[in-house]
Amino acid sequence: xxxxxxxxxMHDPDKEFDGxxxxxxxxxxxxxxxxxxxxxxxxxxLVQIPLLLVSVAMILHGLLGPTISxxxxxxxxxxxxxxGALVLVLLCAGNFFCMACPFMLxxxxxxxxxxxxxxxPRALRNKWIAVALFALILFVYELFSLWSSPWLTAxxxxxxxxxxxxxxxxxxxxxxxxxxxxxxxxxFLASTVSPLEVGVRDRQxxxxxxxxxxxxxxxxxxxxxxxxxxxxxxxxxxxxxxxNMDCTFCLDCVHACPHDNIGILSRLPASELMIDPQRSxxxxxxxxxxxxxxxxxxxxxxLMNAFGMVAPVYVVEAWLSHLLxxxxxxxxxxxxxxxxxxxxxxxxxGIAAWITRTWAGVTLSWLxxxxxxxxxxxxxxxxxxxxxxxxHFLTGLYTIVPVTQGVLAxxxxxxxxxxxxxxxxxxxxxxxPLEFGFLLLGMAGSLLVAWHLAEEDSAEHPMRAFTPxxxxxxxxxxxxxxxxxxxxxxxxxxxxx
Amino acid sequence: MQEMISPQPVRVGQATIAIxxxxxxxxxxxxxxxxxxxxxxxxxxxxxxATATETSPGMYTAQLDFNMxxxxxxxxxxxxxxxxxxxxxxxxxxxxxxx
Numbered sequence: 001x002x003x004x005x006x007x008x009x010m011h012d013p014d015k016e017f018d019g020x021x022x023x024x025x026x027x028x029x030x031x032x033x034x035x036x037x038x039x040x041x042x043x044x045x046l047v048q049i050p051l052l053l054v055s056v057a058m059i060l061h062g063l064l065g066p067t068i069s070x071x072x073x074x075x076x077x078x079x080x081x082x083x084g085a086l087v088l089v090l091l092c093a094g095n096f097f098c099m100a101c102p103f104m105l106x107x108x109x110x111x112x113x114x115x116x117x118x119x120x121p122r123a124l125r126n127k128w129i130a131v132a133l134f135a136l137i138l139f140v141y142e143l144f145s146l147w148s149s150p151w152l153t154a155x156x157x158x159x160x161x162x163x164x165x166x167x168x169x170x171x172x173x174x175x176x177x178x179x180x181x182x183x184x185x186x187x188f189l190a191s192t193v194s195p196l197e198v199g200v201r202d203r204q205x206x207x208x209x210x211x212x213x214x215x216x217x218x219x220x221x222x223x224x225x226x227x228x229x230x231x232x233x234x235x236x237x238x239x240x241x242x243x244n245m246d247c248t249f250c251l252d253c254v255h256a257c258p259h260d261n262i263g264i265l266s267r268l269p270a271s272e273l274m275i276d277p278q279r280s281x282x283x284x285x286x287x288x289x290x291x292x293x294x295x296x297x298x299x300x301x302x303l304m305n306a307f308g309m310v311a312p313v314y315v316v317e318a319w320l321s322h323l324l325x326x327x328x329x330x331x332x333x334x335x336x337x338x339x340x341x342x343x344x345x346x347x348x349x350g351i352a353a354w355i356t357r358t359w360a361g362v363t364l365s366w367l368x369x370x371x372x373x374x375x376x377x378x379x380x381x382x383x384x385x386x387x388x389x390x391x392h393f394l395t396g397l398y399t400i401v402p403v404t405q406g407v408l409a410x411x412x413x414x415x416x417x418x419x420x421x422x423x424x425x426x427x428x429x430x431x432x433p434l435e436f437g438f439l440l441l442g443m444a445g446s447l448l449v450a451w452h453l454a455e456e457d458s459a460e461h462p463m464r465a466f467t468p469x470x471x472x473x474x475x476x477x478x479x480x481x482x483x484x485x486x487x488x489x490x491x492x493x494x495x496x497x
Numbered sequence: 498m499q500e501m502i503s504p505q506p507v508r509v510g511q512a513t514i515a516i517x518x519x520x521x522x523x524x525x526x527x528x529x530x531x532x533x534x535x536x537x538x539x540x541x542x543x544x545x546x547a548t549a550t551e552t553s554p555g556m557y558t559a560q561l562d563f564n565m566x567x568x569x570x571x572x573x574x575x576x577x578x579x580x581x582x583x584x585x586x587x588x589x590x591x592x593x594x595x596x
Contacts, residue, residue, distance in 0.1 A: 068570050068586075070540040080541035148538035148568065309539075311566055311594045396541020421534070424543045487509075487594040489566035 028093075028196060028264035029254065038264070041255060044099055052102035055157060061407060062154025072150035074157070076396070076403045079147045084393020087190065087386045091438075094196035094264070095187045098177070098248035103164045107176070110165055120175045127185060127290035131297055134182040135341060138301050142308045142333055174233035177248055184248065189291075189298050190382050191244035192375075193270040193445060198247055198254070198262060199238070205261040206239040214238040214253040214262065229256045232281075238262055240280030243272030245291070270445045273375045274452035285375060292371040296345050299374075299381030303479055304340035306388045310486035348475060349374065352468035360464035362457045372457075373469050376450040380473055383442020384480045387435040391484070394434065397425035435484045439477065446473045500573065500587055508593045509563050516549060516557045516573055516585075525555020528578040533559040535589075538568035549573075566594030 029035040037043055054077065062074025069075040086097050146152055167176040177184050191197075200206055215238070217231035230252045232238075238253055238261075254262045276286045285291060307313050313336075320332050352373070353366040362369060402419035409418060425431075447470055454465035499517040514533050518526035531549035536542070542565065549559035563569060568590050575583040 068536055068572070069538055070536045070542060070544065072540070076540040079539070145538065147540065314591075392539075392541050399541050421544050422546075425541065487566055489594050 024201075025263075026266035027201065030263065038251065039254065044250060045105065047100040048102050048105035051100050052105050055102045055161075057407070059154045059157050062150040062157070065150060065407070065410070067150060069148045069150060070399065071403060071406060072153075073403055073407060074150045074153040075147060076399055078153050078157070080392050080396040081400055083389040086187070087382070087389045088393070090187065090190045090194050090382075091386060092195070094194040094198075095191040095244060095247060095249045098184055098187050099250060101184075101248070103160055104177075104248075104250075106161055107164050107168045110169055114169050116168065116170055116172045118171050120171045120173075120179060124179060127179070127288075127294050129180055130182055130185040131290060131293045133180065134185055134294065135297050135301065135337070137182055138297075138305055139333065139337055141305070143330060173235070174248070178234045178246060185294055186298065188245050188247070189294060189378060190385070191247070192272050193379050193382050194244060195266055195269050196264050197244050197267055197272075198249060198251070199241065199265045199267075201261050201263050201265070203239065205259050209259060209261075211258055212237070213256045213258055217252070217256050218258075231256045235281035237280040240278070242275075242277055242279040242282075245272070245279060245282050245285075270379050270449055273378055273449045276372070286368065286372045289367075289371060292374050295374050295378060295381070297341060299377040299384075299476070300341050300345050302381045302384035302388065303476065303483065304337065306384060306480070306483045307336075307340070309388075309488055310483060311489035312486060314489070348472045352472045355468040356457075356465050359468075360454070360458045360461050362465055364457075373450065373453055376446050376453060376469055377473065377476065379445025379449065380439075380442040380476055380480070383439045383445070384476075384483075386438035386442070387480065387484050390438060391431055391435055394431045395425040395428070398423040399425065432484075436481070439480050439484070443473060443477045498583075498585060500585065502571070502587065502589060506591065506593055507563060507569075507589055509566055509595050512561050512563055514547070514549070514559045514561055514571060514573070514587075516559075516575075518555050518557065518575070526577065527551065527554050529557065530576040531557050531559065532574045533561060534572045534574065535561050535563065536570050536572070537565060538570065563589075563592050566592050568592070 027035075029038055037046075040046075058074040058077055061072055065072050065074075069079075089096050140146065144152055146156070163180070164176045167180055168174070213229075213231060215231045215235065217227055218229040220226035220228055232253050233250070234246045234248065236246055236253070238257070241247070249264075273285075276284055278284055282288070282291075316336070317332055320335060321327060324332075324335075326332055349370045350366065353369040356362050356369055356373070357364070357366065364372065401416075401423050402421045405414070405416045405419040408414055408416055450469040450473065451462070451466050454469070455462040458465040498519070501515045503513050503515070516531060518529055520526055528551070533547045533549055535545040537544075545561055545564060547559040547561050549557040552558050561571065568588070569592055571587045571589055573583075573585040573587075575585065577583070
């Protein structure tokens with residue numbers, strides 16, 4: 001029964017449950033109209049085209065438009081609306097932003113003419129490059145104050161397009177999505193706490209199916225070279241797929257399945273973090289040091305990213321600068337990142353692992369233990385991203401209106417009138433409780449995951465195995481609460497003042 | 498054209514923007530209409546606005562209420578009496594929070 005509660009889509013078909021029969025999960029693809037729209041072969045293209053057009057507008061406005069960040073489409077859409085909408089959609093539904101990714105539209109168009117010949121080197125088939133890029137983006141964001149520069153923001157978008165075209169022009173399958181894209185990795189990890197996942201409706205149907213079309217795709221009769229429908233480019237074989245890790249919601253598997261047996265199904269958010277089965281295309285999470293490192297950057301980076309926008313960071317920075325006689329930004333920032341992404345996790349997770357081993361008697365050595373339990377931090381980390389990006393999104397919700405008015409007026413087509421710059425967003429008395437709510441939700445999710453793991457590891461003393469990790473969650477939660485109560489202090493350079 | 502902002506360092510709260518307009522022969526430029534706008538360096542924040550008044554020939558002052566710590570960009574939109582328009586930008590870095 002507990003297993004049924006955890007995840008309706010990942011049960012073992014060979015085992016029977018003692019409790020009442022499971023109710024079939026909600027299936028988004030069976031919702032009238034919306035389901036049919038999503039099932040349409042070109043549904044993904046339909047949402048990618050407007051986003052591609054918006055991306056082009058952002059690039060042009062970023063390079064040629066106003067240099068003041070709040071008046072430019074590139075910065076407003078990237079740093080206010082895109083990030084906020086992304087985390088809210090992940091919270092409420094799933095990884096639909098990867099589905100709508102405009103970079104993939106450009107890449108698919110390119111692949112009509114260029115057919116990659118190489119496979120991604122085996123040694124690089126992991127997340128280490130993506131982890132490094134994710135941390136680098138967080139670092140560069142602070143170092144160059146990306147939020148304040150439309151020009152740099154536009155070039156980042158251009159760089160993204162260029163990188164995906166080069167990588168996926170040379171290497172087969174969805175190499176960029178699976179191994180490189182830092183936004184994608186963020187989405188993969190965050191979507192582990194989403195309520196929807198692409199999954200198999202009836203496992204018995206898969207047991208009787210031998211086509212493997214969901215991963216192979218469908219080919220023209222008599223020719224393996226002519227692809228009628230792509231299968232999963234991220235190597236996720238539906239019968240063995242567990243959760244949302246590495247799933248871009250592209251729905252290729254849905255279109256490829258000859259039995260119409262794949263849906264977008266509801267599940268308990270974060271349930272996939274409470275178990276550790278072998279996952280198709282991913283393996284065991286407990287054996288993936290790279291995904292654990294990604295999780296570490298995701299969770300501790302959430303705090304670092306928020307810390308960069310509150311007043312106390314300048315006190316710390318000034319103190320470090322004075323103490324070490326360093327007057328350049330990069331080394332001071334590097335030191336702060338080292339503290340947040342290396343020292344702090346090493347101390348917190350190391351102590352928790354040591355207590356779990358000695359007090360609860362869990363026999364795993366310290367590193368596998370940390371890797372196993374680090375996933376319990378994902379909901380809390382996501383809660384911090386939600387609180388942070390949700391704050392910018394909600395308090396700046398309407399700013400897109402005057403910016404769009406400004407763009408249209410600048411090109412001599414003022415159909416929406418003169419810009420109403422006073423349109424901003426929701427008041428703080430609405431947004432602040434939501435921020436706390438996101439953090440509490442994340443904390444609750446993290447505790448739930450930690451408890452399930454502890455119960456499995458120490459049947460006799462689950463509380464002993466749970467307590468150290470709950471304490472880590474609590475420390476991070478307190479840090480997050482402290483951060484959202486600080487006065488915001490957006491400065492373009494950390495060394496200023 | 499010269500601009501000054503006080504007090505220094507700028508803190509969250511009221512600040513005075515003083516703008517002195519003079520022509521090439523240092524003669525004060527009078528009867529200009531000046532509106533002042535403050536934007537944070539981060540998008541999505543509330544902008545602030547004020548209208549400058551001419552306190553002496555060629556000298557205009559406006560009160561801006563900086564409502565948040567951080568980096569601001571202050572834009573002065575100037576409409577001269579002869580119809581010409583100018584825009585001037587001042588970067589106000591590191592407005593300090595009061596807490």
